Amino acid sequence: MRQVRPARGRRVTKAYAVALALALAANAGAANDKHKEEDAETARQACLQIAARLASVRSSDCAGRGLRATGDYSVKGRPILEKIYPPVFPRKPQARVLLLGGIHGDELSSVSIVFKWMRILDKYHSGLFHWKVVPALNPDGLLRRNAQRTNANGVDLNRNFPTPDWKKRALGDYWIRRTGRSPRRYPGPAPLSEPEAYWLAKEIERFRPDVIVSVHAPYGVVDFDGPPHGPKRLGRLHLNLLGTYPGSLGNYAGVQMNIPVVTIELKHAGIMPKEREIRRIWVDLVRWIKRNIPKDTPPVYTGLQAYMKDLEDRKESRKN
Numbered sequence: 001m002r003q004v005r006p007a008r009g010r011r012v013t014k015a016y017a018v019a020l021a022l023a024l025a026a027n028a029g030a031a032n033d034k035h036k037e038e039d040a041e042t043a044r045q046a047c048l049q050i051a052a053r054l055a056s057v058r059s060s061d062c063a064g065r066g067l068r069a070t071g072d073y074s075v076k077g078r079p080i081l082e083k084i085y086p087p088v089f090p091r092k093p094q095a096r097v098l099l100l101g102g103i104h105g106d107e108l109s110s111v112s113i114v115f116k117w118m119r120i121l122d123k124y125h126s127g128l129f130h131w132k133v134v135p136a137l138n139p140d141g142l143l144r145r146n147a148q149r150t151n152a153n154g155v156d157l158n159r160n161f162p163t164p165d166w167k168k169r170a171l172g173d174y175w176i177r178r179t180g181r182s183p184r185r186y187p188g189p190a191p192l193s194e195p196e197a198y199w200l201a202k203e204i205e206r207f208r209p210d211v212i213v214s215v216h217a218p219y220g221v222v223d224f225d226g227p228p229h230g231p232k233r234l235g236r237l238h239l240n241l242l243g244t245y246p247g248s249l250g251n252y253a254g255v256q257m258n259i260p261v262v263t264i265e266l267k268h269a270g271i272m273p274k275e276r277e278i279r280r281i282w283v284d285l286v287r288w289i290k291r292n293i294p295k296d297t298p299p300v301y302t303g304l305q306a307y308m309k310d311l312e313d314r315k316e317s318r319k320n
């Protein structure tokens with residue numbers, strides 16, 4: 001008896017455990033599905049706001065096409081949206097590419113063109129690269145009645161990244177002395193003070209892009225930071241190095257972390273290039289990445305990791 005009972009007991013326990021696990025999994029699955037649905041709806045609504053603002057973005061760009069909420073938000077609580085074009089098994093992507101639009105809210109074309117390029121990827125993503133696309137990094141600036149360069153706190157996100165000696169160089173030398181405290185170029189009270197910039201820095205750490213492409217306007221050139229050498233030409237835009245600003249993404253990711261940063265400066269902030277030119281820039285960009293981003297040389301992330309850890313520690317110690 002003694003041998004049977006425990007055996008039966010075990011069986012019962014096991015059967016019960018299996019049933020319980022299945023029930024829990026079903027529940028968790030349902031909860032997950034519900035979360036996914038809510039996330040999808042959050043993303044759709046946020047995207048529709050952008051579509052209402054920009055003539056080139058269609059409401060169909062927002063429907064069931066994989067655009068998702070990252071779970072992080074702008075100052076005003078708008079979700080930061082992203083879309084992933086993942087590896088296509090069994091092909092190993094040649095590079096991870098982070099594509100960003102609208103870090104400056106009043107450069108409307110930089111958001112519109114990223115949506116257009118997503119339509120190309122929707123159709124032709126082949127697994128050549130693993131893409132993470134963030135069409136509008138500064139939704140508050142974009143969606144204001146009068147779109148503005150800065151975020152809702154009046155900070156130029158492209159000066160808010162933690163480059164060396166930030167306080168002296170970004171705040172003092174650059175903003176106070178060089179721009180005369182231009183409100184359009186305020187780098188913020190501290191590096192990564194802004195949720196949008198903080199999210200991007202964390203995302204670079206998580207995603208570890210081999211190359212970052214950031215779209216701006218209206219200088220009509222290609223700018224480049226980091227190794228090796230920038231593309232000489234993308235469409236009609238020619239390479240013209242604009243200089244590296246303290247606190248900028250190009251300085252932070254390109255110079256400090258050795259991740260190539262291609263900055264595409266479209267000609268006009270409020271007028272889109274012609275369809276042909278939009279495709280041309282895209283084709284040239286993809287070709288340049290394919291030829292120039294080596295496969296197995298991961299960029300240097302150690303500096304960033306140390307910095308982020310330090311930041312987390314400081315936050316923790318403030319809490320305690």
Ligand SMILES: [Zn+2]
Pocket residue numbers: 104107216217
């Ligand atoms: Zn810009």
